[in-house]
Amino acid sequence: MSKYRHDLPQLKGGLFLSDGGMETQLIFLDGVELPHFASYVLLETEEGRARLKRYYEHYLGIAANRNVGFLLESATWRANPDWAAKIGHDAEDLKRINRASVQLLEELRDAWETPAMPCVISAAIGPRGDGYKAGRMEADEAESYHATQIETLAGTATDMVTAFTMNTANEAIGIAQAAKKAGMPCVISFTVETDGKLVTGMALGDAVKAVDDATGGSPAYYMINCAHPTHFTQALAAGESWIERVRGVRANASARSHQELDESDTLDAGDPIDLGRRYNDLRRDFPGMRILGGCCGTDHRHLAAICEACVPFETRVA
Template identity: 65%
Template sequence: MTGRRADLPQLKPGLFVSDGGMETTLIFHEGVDLPHFASFVLLDSEEGRERLRAYYERYLAIARRHGRGLMLDSPTWRANPDWGAKLGYDAAGLKRINEASIALLDELRQAWETAQTPIVVAGVIGPRGDGYAEGRMSAAEAEDYHAPQIASFSKTAADMVAAYTLNYVEEAIGIARAARARAMPCSISFTVETDGKLVGGRSLRDAVETVDRETDAAPAYYMINCAHPTHFEQALSADAPWMKRLMGVKANASTKSHAELDESETLDSGDPIDLGRRYRRLRETYPGLRILGGCCGTDDRHVAAICEACA
């Protein structure tokens, strides 16, 4: 339903920015109640939709100010059957929510996009379980599980699907296969622990290479999210062939481990200027990193600092 699926703008030379940590921003900065860390529930009220519009418009303004492309990620990280059931959403309700999320982003794109600031709309997929604990699905089970959400996105104006905070390869393989079956480009973003490895001990290199091998390189590209640069820098290597597949970073503001963040009752926003400098060094060493945003603890201050540092 969109010609961009065959020609994603972010695959061309140039820098794209993304948003920060949506859920941590809404909960800690704006006092919004997000049960089970699910921001998609806001789509069910006009007040909630207006709050989401205001959130996205901060990043749209940053992208326009800096003349950068923007990734608009839908607020559907929790909009899958397991989490949906906890919130009272059945299959029909989740389909409606996933479609509504893209309609909202497409409205924003039509209002904000310019030739200098192309906007890519992505339907976001999150892990079936806890993003910080290793899952247990087989690749076939993961493909079946995530297929309905991907199918919902495929019937909208979404340009692609973007899977975030994955921590084991079988789920990533299943998502990539389900997206390919529905002719949807996808990105796969892994999260790592403080040692730069996935929670089960697999290296980031092995994770990327395994998914590519098992899916005939179905993902359009890979990313890292929900970890601080000090956690994953050790896993990167400028000369390694797999690094050509790594195109984006959405880092945490905090240097704390996932376990420490889980136990924390306050938000660690880190230092936006320092994070921007770290992104600049990453870009200098790995120029293939062209999609830059934030995850837990980050907000528009961090993304603005990243844009300024990487100018």
């Protein structure tokens, strides 16, 4: 059993780094074929596992050099029934794959963790449908749909689950309810459009409040991912109390809209230095944001620039 389970160090202070845009980096920079954007398929072969290890180690090295914590996020964003069926995996395959994803992260933690760099294992939960298009599930249906994956992960060394690229409050509520029943700490990460709202038109603050109201505030905290800072800074500027529940950001490298990214055949890596400055601005204005990672189009260059901009010099390892 993980020493961090139910005792998440990122809630107690300090900065935590995470990885970048796993799927976009593997596809566009490493030339890896990922059916339906499913990075979990790499867990099926020794070569694939080795590639994933190398991927994580780029980011672990950045965190180690800067004396900050690290969130190891599993390659399971697509490891749910509907997406797996498109690839040819059934329920038993998914259980094995989800367990294997955590085992890989345990190996990395054993090799890299130090007192100065606590490493937390977070299992990624993805949306049932397309993260850029609104889903239609009610909360109870979402809970039932995601429960098996969460229950499987609860039987591993997973410290927490993080639901990424959530674009409806109902699916987020269902995941939070399933995690609560499984006794698993949960984080909800919403994505927004260029206007700072969910694709449904719901304001980001209303989505956070809806999940908290429906679940008794069970999520450990909230994040924002798969959107550029220029898309969501306006939503945070309101200065309302719900903003204190947002503890992390995994932004896109590109300022393009979701539709533009979806229709593009090339990778827009944006400007890593500019992204780092924008993260520093977010940290200055919202000091409670302590989890910093990347999403589509980001790689180790962006995370290094984010650390350069955000990590005070005196905290770095010589």
